[in-house]
Amino acid sequence: MKQLGIDHFSGKRVWIIGASSGIGEACAKALIQKGAKVALSSRRVERLQEIANLAPAEQTLILPVDVTQDDQINTGYQKMIQAWGGIDLLLFVSGVYVPLRADNFDIKTAEQTIDANLLGPMRAVAVVLPRMLQECAGHIAIVGSVAGYSGLPKALAYGPSKAGIINFCETLYYDLLPQGISVHMISPGFVATEATAQNDFEMPALITAQEAASEILSGIQKGEFDIHFPKRFSGFLKFLRILPYPLYFWIIRRFVKI
Numbered sequence: 001m002k003q004l005g006i007d008h009f010s011g012k013r014v015w016i017i018g019a020s021s022g023i024g025e026a027c028a029k030a031l032i033q034k035g036a037k038v039a040l041s042s043r044r045v046e047r048l049q050e051i052a053n054l055a056p057a058e059q060t061l062i063l064p065v066d067v068t069q070d071d072q073i074n075t076g077y078q079k080m081i082q083a084w085g086g087i088d089l090l091l092f093v094s095g096v097y098v099p100l101r102a103d104n105f106d107i108k109t110a111e112q113t114i115d116a117n118l119l120g121p122m123r124a125v126a127v128v129l130p131r132m133l134q135e136c137a138g139h140i141a142i143v144g145s146v147a148g149y150s151g152l153p154k155a156l157a158y159g160p161s162k163a164g165i166i167n168f169c170e171t172l173y174y175d176l177l178p179q180g181i182s183v184h185m186i187s188p189g190f191v192a193t194e195a196t197a198q199n200d201f202e203m204p205a206l207i208t209a210q211e212a213a214s215e216i217l218s219g220i221q222k223g224e225f226d227i228h229f230p231k232r233f234s235g236f237l238k239f240l241r242i243l244p245y246p247l248y249f250w251i252i253r254r255f256v257k258i
Contacts, residue, residue: 015041017065022209117161189207
């Protein structure tokens with residue numbers, strides 16, 4: 001069965017987890033403009049309200065969610081179903097990023113990163129899957145990162161969490177394609193957000209959150225599984241994955257000035 005794309009977003013019921021800033025906020029605003037019904041989730045309710053104010057009341061829902069809490073995800077989903085009767089697209093954008101190297105590695109930070117970035121999407125998928133499987137329809141889109149492709153500096157916890165997302169999405173795609181459910185694995189490069197503002201190094205091919213949202217929604221509409229951007233950067237990192245380790249590490253040390 002061919003992967004099914006959303007031909008248009010008008011009237012579609014979309015749940016964005018991680019909608020309060022950055023890529024999630026940009027996607028929310030773009031989907032509202034396209035006429036989608038958007039359920040907005042994050043821990044920062046005041047930021048969600050600002051976004052909701054951009055649309056008619058019936059077009060948005062505010063569902064406060066901490067992705068590390070199963071009960072909050074379940075409650076949010078049930079409220080969306082009660083209000084709109086279903087879901088067409090789960091867009092999971094939420095994530096945490098704390099730069100870590102071996103000389104400042106902290107296990108508590110690593111545990112929090114894995115909990116939010118890997119177990120968080122798993123919790124959300126576990127909630128929406130039963131209904132999607134029953135209806136043989138729906139879209140699941142999860143934002144990972146090109147940092148999941150291979151080991152990169154300052155990503156000692158973040159990178160493994162995103163590598164896990166790649167494996168999770170690949171397996172979801174394999175399992176769900178015959179069921180008529182689309183899976184979209186989203187791997188951005190450097191995007192100007194609150195998270196990347198922590199970086200103290202030059203970020204190649206840096207793009208805006210609005211540009212990232214455009215790439216994401218275009219990829220979902222086309223039914224793409226592997227949505228990665230900007231291509232000039234993500235394509236280069238994909239190439240590095242196939243190189244022998246000595247050459248890979250030489251290139252990283254040569255070109256990544258951290």
